[in-house]
Amino acid sequence: MHIRLGITQGFRSFRHPPPELGSVFFLMKRRYCDSTSKHSLSSPPAKKHRPYTATMVSRTITLTEQEEQLKRLLVDVARYIDSSSSENSPTILRWAGGWVRDKLLGIKSHDIDTAINNLTGEAFVGKLRDYVEIPGNKQLHNLMDSDIGRLHTVARNPDKSKHLETSTIKLCGLDVDFVNLRKETYCENSRNPEVEFGTAEEDAARRDATVNALFYNLQTGEVEDLVGGLPDLGAGIIRTPMEPLQTFMDDPLRVLRLVRFASRLGFKIDKAAEEVMADENVLRNLKIKISRERIGVELEKMLKGKHPVESLRLINRLGLYHAVFTVPERTDMPKPDISKWDRAYECLFFLESNNTPGSIWELLVTTEEARYFAWSLATITPWEQLPDDPPLKSGKLAMPLATQAAREGFKAPNKLSDVITAAHRHRPAILELKALVDENKDEMKDRAKFGMAIREWDSRAKGSWRLQVLYSILGDVLEGSTSREEILMGWLRFLDHLVELDLMHVTKLDRIIDGTDLSKALGVKPGRWMGAALEVVMEWQLRNPGVEDPAGAVEEVKKRRVELGIK
Template identity: 55%
Template structure:
């Protein structure tokens, strides 16, 4: 076993001394035969050695469950002398929560969690695992620190900090791998991945987040057809979605997609498991989409394409989701027929909903992007050629943008998707960093809309409400005519920017009352 030392912060040392005193309190009670040993485990040690700040600490216990230990800690802290000894304030230890085993969410055994000194602390017993062939949910039993280390996904996540010896313990070579910026499984990789195929995605997440390499033997096994099939069959799509979300919200989402691409995992991750014989799109040009997005992101200066189209942290994540789904644009999308009263999503939207279990908001944006990317591209091309008069018709263009936004939301991200599709499916030979012509055309499109003050057309508030319009028409009862009539008002408003008086819009509606099927007033 290799060892090393780390320097605890004063708050971390305060936590260590508290937990050691709780362990002594339990030992002295003689409730258990074996002497307690406490270790911080996994990610906190990795991040500590990499000088990455972390407030999540897993505490591994050798001879009792996490919930039993934390219950005794509560008992210990009922003594006011113990509170004073550790300079504890009432807010320093928050409510204890018992977390029941839930294998579908990767919680294979009962744990307890609480907040102490500002740290989120989980308590869990050391364990070893035995897997069956058809499930990623193992049989659990108490184990040694070494057995616990060997069951983990990567050596860099299998390190322990022993609170009693004040040393980092390494049973699997994790310290050397950390120094080499290398990710490797503690056991044979095929065994590790077949036991729990979710580890394939976890290794990709850590590699992309930390800018580490994955060892070649593990990469070969990650691409093994048996492992990919197990990933499809043994892992819930919710868990796939959670890992993907962590990748794409992480430090280097492009790197995560590169791993997925290079290892041939696209059809395993981005699929619709509810669709019999779900097709698989070709992905030889997928790299152009995510490289293109990375290039746009690198130029987020005021007025740039990225600055105009990606305007929030939420939008950044959505942008990478859209880049990940670009290959599906090469396949015919399911027509929007109704099924059980609801329109069926385009194929790309179904992959988002069923394949990675994206929420309704994300599915809506994805579906809108697939529905409208061709239309958005056509308008961009019209602006480039300057041959269609409608490109300067503020009402027509504004209403079109409002329609795109109403059918999915985030119309700017829909435009980004159209750009990425054009780059990827245009069979361009562009390499990373050489998208000048493509970017120039889209920048001109955005500048044109900005010049017309239409980028925020969906947010434009109508100068007249339905109630006000009905009253202005002599008290006509609202009906099917109302929405088209309000659209006429909005068109008038777009043609007359800055005008606050709705009388012109009302006159426009009156002139077109027959066309709008507005019944006569009483």
């Protein structure tokens, strides 16, 4: 027999928990720990993202079998190009940027950027296709037709800070980008650089960080460091190749890219760069010069990564919040108070780090998408403190400020925007039900009241009621006047009550009778009454769990014929 011992029972035994349990008590579930049924209370320590420790970085890269195969192929293509060209300069190929950095750090990498000194990426791929069509060359490199994928070219789009055409192709099971070495020249009165062929030194200098400016020369098999990336890699430092302020003024997106790399790798941002990342002019350019889509891409990578809390800590500490979470086109957009924002994201980090069976995280965050949405919700909790915009002239409710900040600030996808809107609008109802549990009111036993409320929350943003509750929790912690532990204990009591009522999957509960059969049972034609009548059916089901005969539900509908408008 399955026995569930939850936090509610636990609180009956530990109305005044012993002080040695401290702040971890709220997280615990009583559970059987041995054959004598003794109970155990334990909490895993919060996982910490350890900062990078300075070390010596080898200049040697060991290639995988696929990488070796790809290298041999590309070097032979370069020889083929040189043999059929009248150009004096030989074709030199370099793997660049993140792939080199990650290989030196021992991190797996499947995406490879290939920089070419004398051809565009598209031109090189064209030559590559010519080369493999020469009889014998596929066999020479053990290539199957599937080893050479379809070419995809991403065009220049200066308005969205995409300054150079890039050609991407699947080769030897790896995703490979081809682009020529380039230099960028920024004019004071233009937000878009002039891009032209450049040297390896010029290409390295225009990159966002020295650790991302390393090259692996395919012809020599050596790592080339032209801007001091290897010492910074060894020291765990994120530093700009050129003067930081000019680097950020040229391309303000580099501010967020440095935040992302620092949080992902556990590196520290160079002090000189930190001092100017929140420069007024830099932040203004970040708001108006960079498309919000590209900001959203960087933020999504941060929040989907392994250490989202580190990114949010940096955004907060460096004063970047109002440049990211805003509506640039709206001149009257208010600014939320973010002085306590850290409470929200540190709470979420605490919950994720202490993910145990029956914990808040385990109950509310059930998929990888939900995890990304959860961290996204943590970013916009400060907006919950501000009053809503007045209703529109049509009478409809205005979009919540939190949704505006997400939708326009970082181009949140529609599904996430819908979750934010639902979480904001349902928060009063969520808090009202929680209060019934807090105060031990008789209404807390009404399974239909809780179940119908959850189904209503979920209907406004499919599959998101758990995240809506999580948003209320984060808002409660941000605004709370008591300790985080006390607040979370209250919320866990609420969730435990939902588990006891067997409502965690109530949104998937099928009605005991459908509309067609209900019409027949009532002897009337389907009509506008149907939707409300089926809700009555669901209420009856929730109050009568386990009953399979729909007769009782039909009788309940009959009793309320007048109210439901059934003629």
